[in-house]
Amino acid sequence: MDRLIIFDTTLRDGEQSPGASMTREEKLRIAKQLERLRVDVIEAGFAAASNGDFEAVRAIATVVKDSTICSLSRANDKDIARAAEALAPARSRRIHTFIATSALHMEKKLRMAPEQVLEQARLAVRFARQFTDDVEFSTEDGSRSDPDFLCRVLEAVIAEGATTVNIPDTVGYAVPAQYGQLLLSLRERVANSHRAVWSVHCHNDLGMAVANSLSGVLNGVRQIECTINGLGERAGNTALEEVVMALRTRRDVFGVDTRIDTTQIVATSRLVSTITGFPVQPNKAVVGANAFAHASGIHQDGVLKARQTYEIMRAEDVGWSANRIVLGKLSGRNAFKQRVQELGIPVESETELQSAFSRFKDLADRKAEIFDEDIQALFSDEEIGHHNEHFRLLSMSQRSQTGGQPSAEVLFQVGATQERATAEGNGPVDAVFKAIESRVASGSELLLYSVNAITTGTESQGEVTVRLSRGGRIVNGVGADPDIVAASAKAYISALNKLYTTSERLNPQTSMAP
Ligand code: KIV
Ligand code: ZN
Numbered sequence: 001m002d003r004l005i006i007f008d009t010t011l012r013d014g015e016q017s018p019g020a021s022m023t024r025e026e027k028l029r030i031a032k033q034l035e036r037l038r039v040d041v042i043e044a045g046f047a048a049a050s051n052g053d054f055e056a057v058r059a060i061a062t063v064v065k066d067s068t069i070c071s072l073s074r075a076n077d078k079d080i081a082r083a084a085e086a087l088a089p090a091r092s093r094r095i096h097t098f099i100a101t102s103a104l105h106m107e108k109k110l111r112m113a114p115e116q117v118l119e120q121a122r123l124a125v126r127f128a129r130q131f132t133d134d135v136e137f138s139t140e141d142g143s144r145s146d147p148d149f150l151c152r153v154l155e156a157v158i159a160e161g162a163t164t165v166n167i168p169d170t171v172g173y174a175v176p177a178q179y180g181q182l183l184l185s186l187r188e189r190v191a192n193s194h195r196a197v198w199s200v201h202c203h204n205d206l207g208m209a210v211a212n213s214l215s216g217v218l219n220g221v222r223q224i225e226c227t228i229n230g231l232g233e234r235a236g237n238t239a240l241e242e243v244v245m246a247l248r249t250r251r252d253v254f255g256v257d258t259r260i261d262t263t264q265i266v267a268t269s270r271l272v273s274t275i276t277g278f279p280v281q282p283n284k285a286v287v288g289a290n291a292f293a294h295a296s297g298i299h300q301d302g303v304l305k306a307r308q309t310y311e312i313m314r315a316e317d318v319g320w321s322a323n324r325i326v327l328g329k330l331s332g333r334n335a336f337k338q339r340v341q342e343l344g345i346p347v348e349s350e351t352e353l354q355s356a357f358s359r360f361k362d363l364a365d366r367k368a369e370i371f372d373e374d375i376q377a378l379f380s381d382e383e384i385g386h387h388n389e390h391f392r393l394l395s396m397s398q399r400s401q402t403g404g405q406p407s408a409e410v411l412f413q414v415g416a417t418q419e420r421a422t423a424e425g426n427g428p429v430d431a432v433f434k435a436i437e438s439r440v441a442s443g444s445e446l447l448l449y450s451v452n453a454i455t456t457g458t459e460s461q462g463e464v465t466v467r468l469s470r471g472g473r474i475v476n477g478v479g480a481d482p483d484i485v486a487a488s489a490k491a492y493i494s495a496l497n498k499l500y501t502t503s504e505r506l507n508p509q510t511s512m513a514p
Contacts, residue, residue, distance in 0.1 A: 002222065002255060002256045002257070003222070003256065003257055003258070003259070004217065004222055004223065004224065004247065004256040004257065004258050005040045005041065005197065005199075005222060005223040005224070005258075006039045006040050006041070006223075006224060006226065006240065006243075006244065006258050006259070006260055007039070007040065007041040007043065007070070007199065007223055007224065007225040007226070008034050008037075008039040008041065008042055008043065008225075008226060008227065008228070008240060009043040009201075009225050009226070009227055009232075009237065010030060010034070010227040010228045010231055010240075010272060011027050011030060011031065011034075011042065011043060011044050011045055011056075011060075012043040012044070012045050012046055012072055013043070013201075013225075013227060013231075013232045013233060013237055014227040014228065014231035014232050014236075014237065014272070014276075015027075015045075015231075016232060016233040017231050017232060017233065017236065017276070017278065018447075018467075018474050019276070019277060019278075019447075019448075019467045019474040019475055019476040020231060020276040020277070020278060020476070021474075021475070022275060022276065023501070024052065024055055024056040024059055026275045027044070027045070027056045027059075027060065028056070028059050028060060028063065029271065029275065029346070030228075030268075030271060030272060030275060031044060031060040031063070031064050032063065032064065032346060033264070033267065033268050033271050033346070034064075034067065034228075034268065035064045035065075035066050035067050036261070036264050036268075036344065036346075037260060037261055037264040037265070037268050038066070038067075038259045038260050038261045038264075039067055039240075039259075039260065040067060040068060040259060041067060041068045041069075041070050041094060041223075042060065042064060042067045042068070042069055042070065043070045043071070043072060043096065043225075044056065044057040044060040044061065044069050044070065044071060045057045045060075045071060045072070045086075046071065046072040046073070047071040047072075047073065047079075047082045047083045047085070047086035047087075048073055048074070048078065048079040048082040048083065054082060054085075054086050055086075057069070057071045057083075057086035057087065058085075058086045058087075058088075058089065061086065061087050061088070061089045061090035061093065062089040062090075064090075065091050067092075068090070068092040068093065068094050068134065069087060069090040069092070069093055069094070070087075070093070070094040070095070070096050070136070071083035071086055071087055071094075071095065071096065072096045072097075072098070073095060073096065073097050073098075073128075074097070074098065074099070075097050075098060075099040075120050075121055075123075075124035076120070076124065077124075077127050079097075080095060080097060080124060080127050080128050080131070081127075081131075083095050083096075083097075083128075084128075084131035084132070087131075087132070092134070093131075093132050093134065094132065094134040094135070094136055094164075095128040095131060095132055095134070095135050095136070096135075096136040096137075096138065096166075097124045097125065097128055097135070097136070097137055097138070098137065098138035098139070098140050098166075098168075099117055099120055099121050099124070099139070099140060100117070100139075100140040100141050101117060101121075101139040101140065101141065101142060101145040101149060101150060101153055102140075102141035102142075102144040102145040102146075103145075103146065104141070104144065105140065105141045114149055117153070118149075118152060118153055118156060121137065121153050121156065121157050122156045122157060122160050124137075125137050125157045125160040125161060125162045126160045126161070129160065129161040133161070133163065134163055134164075135161060135162050135163055135164075136162065136163070136164035136165070136166055136199070137154075137157040137162040137164070137165055137166070138165075138166040138167075138168055138201065139153060139154070139165075139166070139167055139168070140168060140170055141168070141170045141171065142166075142167035142168050142169070142170070143167065143168070143169040143170070143171075143173055143174040143179055143182065144170075144171070144173060147182060147185065147186065147189075150167070150186055151186060151189050151190050154186060154190045154193070155190045155191060155192060158190065158192045158193070158195050158196045159192060162196055163195075163196055163197065164196055164197045164198075164199050164223060165196045165197075165198055165199065166198075166199035166200070166201050166223070166225065167182070167183060167186065167198070167199070167200065167201075168200075168201035168202070168203075168225075169200070169201070169202040169203060169209075169212055170201075170203060171203060171205060172202065172203035172204055172205025172206050172208070172209060172234070172235060173205070173206070174202065174208070174212050175206075175208060175212070176208060176211045176212050176214070176215035177215065179200075179202075179212045179215055179216065180212075180215035180216060180218055180219040181219070183198065183200070183215075183216050183219045183220065183221055184219040184220060186198075187219070187220050197222050197223050198216075198220060198221045198222060198223070199221060199222075199223035199224070199225060200212065200213045200216035200221050200223070200224055200225065200238075201225035201237070201238075202216075202225075202237065202238045203232065203233065203234065203235065203236070203237060204230060204232070204234075204235040204236045204237065204238070205234060205235045207235075209230070209236070209237060209238040209239070210238050210239060210242045210243055210246065212238075213226070213238045213243055214243065214246060214247075214254065217247070217254050217256060218253075218254065222256070224238060224243050225237070225238065226238040226239060226240040226243055227239065227240060228240050228241070228268050228269055228272040229241070229269050229272055229273060229278065229280055229284070229287065230242070231272065231276065231278060239284075239285070239286075240260075240265075241265045241269060241285070241286040241287050241318065242285050242286055244258055244260045244262060244265070245262065245265075245285075245286050245313055245318065248262065248313075249312055249313055262317050262318050262319070263316070263317065263318065263319045263344075264319060264344060265286065265287065265318040265319050266287055266318055266319035266320055267319055267343060267344045267345065267376070269287040270373070270376045274376075274377070274478055276476060277465050277466075277467065277475075277476020277477060277478045277495075278465070278476065279450060279452045279463060279465050279478075282452070286313075286318055287318070289373075289453075289454075289455070289456075291315075291320075292311070292313075292315040292320060293456075319344070320372075321342070321343070321372050327339060327360070327364070327370040327375070328364055328368060328369060328370060329361070329364035329365060329368075331364070331370075333357050336356075336357050336360055336375075337353060337357075339372075339375060340353070340356070340375060340379075343372055343375060343376065345375070345376065345379050347379075356378050356379060359378050360375070360378055363378070363461075363482075366482050367459055367461070367482050368459065369459070371454070371455045373454045373455050373461075374454060374455065374461055374480075377454060377461060377463065377480040389493075389494075389497045390414065390415055390496075390497055390500055390501075391412060391413065391414055391440070391493045391496045391497050391500070392412060392413040392493065393410070393412050393486075393489050393490055393493050394411040394412055394413055394418065395410075395411045396408060396409065396410040396411065396432060396485070396486060396489050397409050398428040398431060398432060398485050399428075400427065400428045405424050406424065406425055406426070406427050406428045406430070406431050407422065407423065407424045407425070407431050408422065408423060408425065408428055408431035408432040408434075408435050408485075409421070409422045409435065410422075410432055410435045410436055410489060412436065412439075412493065414439065414440070419439045421435040421436060421438045421439045422435055423435035423437075423438055428485045429449070429484075429485055429488045432485060432488060432489045432492070433446070433488070433492055436489070436492055436493065436496070440496060442468070442470060442496060442499060442500075443470060444468040444469060444470035444495075444496075444499060445468065445469045445470070446466065446467070446468060447467040447468065447469050447474065448465065448466070448467035448476075449464070449465070449466055449467075449488070450464065450465045451463070451464050451484055451487070451488075452464075452465075454480060459482065460482070461480045461481060461482050461487070462480070462481065462482070462483075462484035462487045463478060463479070463480045463487065464478065464479050464480075464484065464487040464488045464490070464491040465477070465478050465491060466478075466479075466488070466491040466492050466494075466495045467495070468495045468496070468499055470499055473499065475495050475498035475499050476495060476498070477490075477491045477492060477493070477494030477495025477496070477497070477498060478491055478494060479491035479492075479493070479494055
């Protein structure tokens with residue numbers, strides 16, 4: 001069976017989602033989980049974009065051993081040399097260089113003639129080959145580029161030693177049949193096409209990123225670029241979990257295999273969601289809370305008689321546990337530890353485990369059944385970083401009654417001092433946020449507030465996402481608690497911590513010109 005390369009760009013393109021910027025430590029944590037998921041290539045960042053991004057690529061290149069580490073770079077010597085420097089410690093490294101090839105981008109954005117673009121592409125690949133023999137070249141806005149010009153550029157870069165050529169659908173404009181046809185004809189027309197792996201990189205503006213990528217596979221492509229939960233610029237990228245499970249479930253159609261350990265998919269999805277503050281919609285394929293839930297009587301009856309009647313994949317194959325009620329308040333430390341290990345949650349030290357266990361005990365006092373999702377939420381960055389953060393929620397109370405004005409009182413830590421604040425609001429959540437703001441005066445704008453039940457039933461913990469913006473910076477905070485007003489307070493405080501953090505939050509391309 002043909003092998004298909006899974007190239008994950010959660011840490012580069014995914015990070016370009018508004019508010020999804022991550023610190024170096026957060027990127028490192030995701031990179032280690034991607035290694036556990038067994039992705040072939042991790043695009044760790046854009047080394048030339050900032051010192052912070054350079055350090056993140058370098059840290060990942062130092063630690064991750066089982067995946068190739070890649071850095072993006074524009075098609076110029078300075079970017080490429082910086083990428084090479086950041087990648088130097090990697091056991092296996094790739095430089096990914098790109099330039100736009102559509103008439104629109106060349107004329108309006110680059111202000112370059114096609115011949116200049118062709119020459120720059122050729123020189124960039126030649127230069128990159130001095131540092132590694134694994135060089136990828138991308139024709140940005142490839143799906144809207146003139147096929148004749150694409151053929152010339154691709155033939156030239158392969159001749160210079162590009163080992164992977166990627167034809168992105170940068171603006172999510174392609175449709176599957178036409179995109180597949182373009183890829184097939186390029187492969188047929190480029191004389192040296194057999195010397196490179198062909199790759200797709202699709203955006204989801206029209207909801208067709210996965211379909212377009214799979215159409216590429218049917219037309220000879222052997223690398224898919226994708227992100228966890230489909231994170232990415234604007235409407236996002238091809239979702240890794242969806243293409244991987246489509247390829248696996250429909251091997252009969254695609255005839256290719258990946259190296260991915262699919263049982264790590266759900267854990268990876270949750271990690272990325274909690275770190276970036278982008279919740280996964282319940283009806284999201286493969287990783288959504290409802291992806292394997294059968295609500296209608298006819299479906300439930302069918303599944304009980306023979307699960308294949310309505311299930312095309314097994315939930316446990318993607319990392320959902322079969323028995324989701326796991327622990328309660330009488331469960332001991334060993335049972336907790338075992339479940340944490342079974343869920344594949346990385347625990348750095350005994351102290352981290354012990355502090356998660358005491359958070360688990362607190363939660364079990366308030367919630368009779370603890371589900372796997374609750375355990376995973378205990379290990380979210382907000383929970384782990386809780387005790388070192390500048391702002392910390394100590395307690396809160398709120399009052400609301402039909403026809404009355406809701407009010408809240410919040411006690412929280414700001415550095416070394418405790419602040420008590422009260423406020424009235426439209427509703428209890430509004431009152432809590434106003435109370436916190438009355439002391440912090442962050443002056444930030446609330447861009448997004450969303451609540452999501454982590455599991456089912458009214459006993460579920462609410463997971464709240466808060467997105468704040470201030471001075472051009474956008475951050476997401478996440479908080480989980482059985483009390484959704486408390487979850488909201490935690491999420492607001494988590495977002496404030498990110499706004500005020502001293503560790504650089506990376507977001508490579510936002511400040512970059514072509
Ligand atoms: O969407 C795009 O074209 C990209 C390239 C840099 C690969 O992200
Ligand atoms: Zn992209």
